Amino acid sequence: MAEETEGKAAGGGKGGFVIALVLLAVIGAGAGAGFSLMFLNAGTPAHEAGSGKREVQIGKAGARSGDGGSSKGAAGEASKIQVASLDPILVTLAGPQRSWARLELGVILDGPTTPDDAVLLKSMTEDIMSFMRTVPLVHVESAAGVEYLREDIQEIARLRSKGRARNIILRSLVVE
Numbered sequence: 001m002a003e004e005t006e007g008k009a010a011g012g013g014k015g016g017f018v019i020a021l022v023l024l025a026v027i028g029a030g031a032g033a034g035f036s037l038m039f040l041n042a043g044t045p046a047h048e049a050g051s052g053k054r055e056v057q058i059g060k061a062g063a064r065s066g067d068g069g070s071s072k073g074a075a076g077e078a079s080k081i082q083v084a085s086l087d088p089i090l091v092t093l094a095g096p097q098r099s100w101a102r103l104e105l106g107v108i109l110d111g112p113t114t115p116d117d118a119v120l121l122k123s124m125t126e127d128i129m130s131f132m133r134t135v136p137l138v139h140v141e142s143a144a145g146v147e148y149l150r151e152d153i154q155e156i157a158r159l160r161s162k163g164r165a166r167n168i169i170l171r172s173l174v175v176e
Helices: 002-061 069-078 119-131 143-160
Strands: 082-084 088-094 100-110 165-175
Touching: 082 119, 088 119, 100 119, 119 143, 143 165
Parallel strands: none
Antiparallel strands: 082 100, 088 100, 100 165
């Protein structure tokens, strides 16, 4: 009699384990589906914002027309934004290693093109070059360090342009 109860308990334990395993699989699948829906919904506005930026660039080139008021707004917005390239910057970094760094940057400027833009870009290049001479190699060895460097350069550009520089595009950074 005792052997029968032990057999039932052992059999019930296996069945309980299988049921628990199936339940965990269902819960995991539900959680995965929920997270994927959440991320897909969160990604939709960013995608729409990205397509709006493309319309601004297309509107600037004049290839898009016939949308009524929305294309006129996009074309008007396009004339207020420009992407300018800075001259390549080649400097020695601070520290005992005397490493070289070469930066290629772009600047997104608000407002229409003015004759003073060339002077502004040259002064930004000089300021960034002066700043890069104070940066040690240790600060640009990691991804976080490069991100901090980009933020610092962005702040320099904003200060030099008196808030006209919206963002910095770090096209390339080579350290030797």
